[in-house]
Amino acid sequence: MAAVLEAPFFSSKPHNTNLPSKFHTFPSKPTFLTLRYTHSCAANASPSQDPHPNSDPDPDPDPDPTRDRRRIVRVAWQKLVRWSRSWRSKANTDVLQRTNKVVVLGGGSFGTAMAAHVANRKAELEVKMLVRDPQVCFKYFPDHRLPENVVATTDAKSALLGADYCLHAVPVQFSASFLESVAEYVDPGLPFISLSKGLELNTLRMMAQIIPQALRNPRQPFVALSGPSFALELMDKLPTDIGANVQLVISDNSSDVTGVEIAGALKNVLAIAAGIVEGMNLGNNSMAALVSQGCSEIRWLATKMGAKPTTITGLSGTGDIMLTCFVNLSRNRTVGVRLGSGEKLENILNSMNQVAEGISTAGAVIALAQKYNVKMPVLTAVARIIDNELTPKKAVFELMSLPQGSHSLTSGGSI
Numbered sequence: 001m002a003a004v005l006e007a008p009f010f011s012s013k014p015h016n017t018n019l020p021s022k023f024h025t026f027p028s029k030p031t032f033l034t035l036r037y038t039h040s041c042a043a044n045a046s047p048s049q050d051p052h053p054n055s056d057p058d059p060d061p062d063p064d065p066t067r068d069r070r071r072i073v074r075v076a077w078q079k080l081v082r083w084s085r086s087w088r089s090k091a092n093t094d095v096l097q098r099t100n101k102v103v104v105l106g107g108g109s110f111g112t113a114m115a116a117h118v119a120n121r122k123a124e125l126e127v128k129m130l131v132r133d134p135q136v137c138f139k140y141f142p143d144h145r146l147p148e149n150v151v152a153t154t155d156a157k158s159a160l161l162g163a164d165y166c167l168h169a170v171p172v173q174f175s176a177s178f179l180e181s182v183a184e185y186v187d188p189g190l191p192f193i194s195l196s197k198g199l200e201l202n203t204l205r206m207m208a209q210i211i212p213q214a215l216r217n218p219r220q221p222f223v224a225l226s227g228p229s230f231a232l233e234l235m236d237k238l239p240t241d242i243g244a245n246v247q248l249v250i251s252d253n254s255s256d257v258t259g260v261e262i263a264g265a266l267k268n269v270l271a272i273a274a275g276i277v278e279g280m281n282l283g284n285n286s287m288a289a290l291v292s293q294g295c296s297e298i299r300w301l302a303t304k305m306g307a308k309p310t311t312i313t314g315l316s317g318t319g320d321i322m323l324t325c326f327v328n329l330s331r332n333r334t335v336g337v338r339l340g341s342g343e344k345l346e347n348i349l350n351s352m353n354q355v356a357e358g359i360s361t362a363g364a365v366i367a368l369a370q371k372y373n374v375k376m377p378v379l380t381a382v383a384r385i386i387d388n389e390l391t392p393k394k395a396v397f398e399l400m401s402l403p404q405g406s407h408s409l410t411s412g413g414s415i
């Protein structure tokens with residue numbers, strides 16, 4: 001019985017022969033594809049070629065064997081489109097029609113992009129951005145025009161007064177103090193839609209805890225909105241799919257806020273690891289092996305915390321992990337690339353005017369991993385590199401030397 005090894009592998013010889021590669025045996029040919037191909041051939045083969053002699057030979061073989069397959073694909077696609085349209089018509093609500101004012105907390109790149117996004121949906125909508133310094137909040141997109149109905153202010157009372165929804169886009173580590181400073185102006189029934197991704201370093205809190213506790217209102221309505229969504233692409237009005245998570249959280253009583261928040265927070269730490277591999281020029285095989293290990297670690301911790309595995313493999317997990325680990329628009333990935341190329345973290349941070357949430361969240365991950373007794377070698381290595389206790393080179397060597405299939409030994413395993 002051939003053992004099939006799953007291995008992210010380009011069969012061409014790695015460009016750098018001394019690459020630490022986690023897998024040294026080539027995967028056997030995956031049999032399921034062969035089986036499916038044989039099966040579809042059997043449907044059209046003549047009896048003599050039929051590999052399944054006891055199946056009924058087709059009495060009148062179709063002169064065009066691909067026509068049947070094309071019809072099956074067409075019908076399947078039409079069913080999908082009908083389902084998607086019916087789901088959208090049900091999901092479509094008159095929320096936008098009933099909304100007159102939205103307040104955005106945080107004038108960073110994502111707060112700005114989301115303010116522009118909602119303002120573009122309805123010209124009459126009043127969109128107030130509560131920022132620290134109105135002069136700088138548009139610095140992130142100097143080449144873009146903001147809609148006329150977006151107004152930035154430092155006046156919390158006027159920003160929050162009469163708002164129907166609040167989009168929270170203040171970086172996690174600054175959120176508690178920011179919210180405490182404006183709490184007196186927040187209506188206890190104002191729904192908060194949190195866009196921030198991270199864990200509060202000293203308390204391990206997620207935004208679902210930070211917001212009600214900082215506002216001293218345990219019943220503050222809350223939604224976690226997370227998924228693959230670079231601010232720049234939102235400003236460029238490129239298709240961005242994070243809406244599904246809103247439906248997930250709003251419409252499903254058993255909404256998986258923990259899954260959405262943990263995935264969004266930890267993907268930033270994994271993106272730093274991916275950047276380190278890139279910065280060290282270790283190649284795509286190592287990148288794929290490391291990111292897949294990191295995906296497992298995020299799933300193990302999140303499910304131990306009560307999250308649904310399907311959330312972790314959805315938009316806010318796998319979707320955002322792929323985007324942030326593999327695309328150089330990511331601030332977290334960029335920090336990793338610079339760390340991997342030998343820069344010191346202090347110099348990197350001094351050169352940035354934006355946040356990389358994974359830097360603070362990494363420290364919280366270690367504490368969570370210990371609290372939930374989950375082994376997380378990749379994300380732990382990032383935390384130790386950020387604490388300057390481990391060099392990227394040493395970390396990668398240790399990670400790539402993990403016992404073969406170690407993930408299966410430690411899936412949710414104890415430390």
Ligand SMILES: NC(=O)C1=CN([C@@H]2O[C@H](COP(=O)(O)OP(=O)(O)OC[C@H]3O[C@@H](n4cnc5c(N)ncnc54)[C@H](O)[C@@H]3O)[C@@H](O)[C@H]2O)C=CC1
Nearest residue numbers: 107108109110111169170171174196197229230231354355
């Ligand atoms: N930029 C993006 O593409 C995306 C960002 N997010 C999340 O949005 C959240 C907000 O981050 P960004 O808009 O990217 O911010 P940013 O990195 O673009 O800008 C940093 C923001 O933090 C504020 N800030 C800095 N120091 C502060 C302090 N001591 N107290 C209060 N505010 C302070 C700055 O004024 C600025 O508004 C983060 O949690 C991020 O993970 C989520 C999806 C996409």
Ligand SMILES: O=C(CO)COP(=O)(O)O
Nearest residue numbers: 227228229230330331332
């Ligand atoms: O969360 C993001 C995209 O979904 C933004 O990632 P960075 O914070 O790494 O830029």
